[in-house]
Amino acid sequence: MNELNINYEGISSTRKVANIVTGIYLAAFTLYFTVTEGIASRFGFFFFCAIIGFILAAILILSNTLWLQGSILKIDTGSVTSALPKQSKVTIDWTSVSRVNIGISYIVFLINGEKKQRRLDLVTLRYEDVLATKAKIVEICEYKNIPYQND
Structure with missing residues (x-):
């Protein structure tokens, strides 16, 4: 994947x-x-x-060397790493995710049996990247049998 x-x-x-x-x-x-x-x-x-x-x-x-910004959003089967502008840097491990809510311009990860929430606000991304992000989240949720829903 x-x-x-x-x-x-x-x-x-x-x-x-x-x-x-x-x-x-x-x-x-x-x-x-x-x-x-x-x-x-x-x-x-x-x-x-x-x-x-x-x-x-x-x-x-x-x-042009040391001060270059790295990736803004990285999603793989192990974790979601986000360094979106005007948000704190977040790393979400897929093993702790119990449910995912997908909104129009945000994604909410319910962690540790829905006791904790992590919200990724995707407003700063381009529309194509928002669609690709949502598709990747859905793909990984289906692969790992994590329930998800649209808000």
């Missing part, structure tokens, strides 16, 4: 590589310029522009 992985990365991989190469070049150039101006004790306008350029290059590199 396939897993559903929804990821809204805004830029392509070739653009990421171009941004990283540009950032490394800019960082090296501005660092060289900052060091040479600092050694010569010329702390003028160009020195501070080079420092600002180095900071911007570091931000460019980090925003």
Whole structure:
């Protein structure tokens, strides 16, 4: 059974590589310029522009490597992992789910014998992704014999 992985990365991989190469070049150039101006004790306008350029290059590199957002929603036969915007990160293990209620733009997981509820609000997803998410939830519920209903 396939897993559903929804990821809204805004830029392509070739653009990421171009941004990283540009950032490394800019960082090296501005660092060289900052060091040479600092050694010569010329702390003028160009020195501070080079420092600002180095900071911007570091931000460019980090925003294309470490600061990339991972998947927003991941559903597989083991768990549901959600990092939807404006919601806390939630991981729901399918072994603890006793019932699922599916609404128009939300999914409620009743956990531990319906003592606890976890709600996923799908408003921030695209319509096609909402349909795919609901279909995957229904597919896994049928596979694991978990009762589900539409609200």
